[in-house]
Amino acid sequence: MHKNEKIVRALLDEVHKGDVSAVAPEDYFTDEAYYQPLVPAVHPIQGSQEILAEISRQLVIYTDLQAEIHVLIATDDYVFTERTDHARILANDKKVSIPLMAIYEFSADGKIKAWREIFDTGYAACQIDVDMDDMAQITGSV
Secondary structure, three states: OOHHHHHHHHHHHHHHOOOOOOOOHHHOEEEEEEEEOOOOOOOOEEOHHHHHHHHHHHOOOEEEEEEEEEEEEEOOOEEEEEEEEEEEEOOOOOEEEEEEEEEEEEOOOOOEEEEEEEEOHHHHHHHHOOOHHHHHHHHOOO
């Protein structure tokens, strides 16, 4: 297994625990890292602490998150994942399965310097049973 694949899988494991408050950002991210949870609708979230704060924000919306990885390609510079994220929405107890793609870009010292994800918000809104205005609130794209 490629070293960068191990880092991405370890990070996803931390997120799946449902609480990232004990995660040391320097274990995964460069100081200037950014996370763009929905390209292009959401502006990049800059900084390792801010990335973990955004993940914490997301974890109050859903629980029981599991990433079913279909394809993972790792190089010295990138990890690409095609996956389906399964979760339970806390507001209405709906179980959802959202297909998405994510790209993790790595620095020379093996830290994530960029994390970009894309998924179909219309498909997600239908599963969650919300309108697109509510979906924008959930994704932070307002």
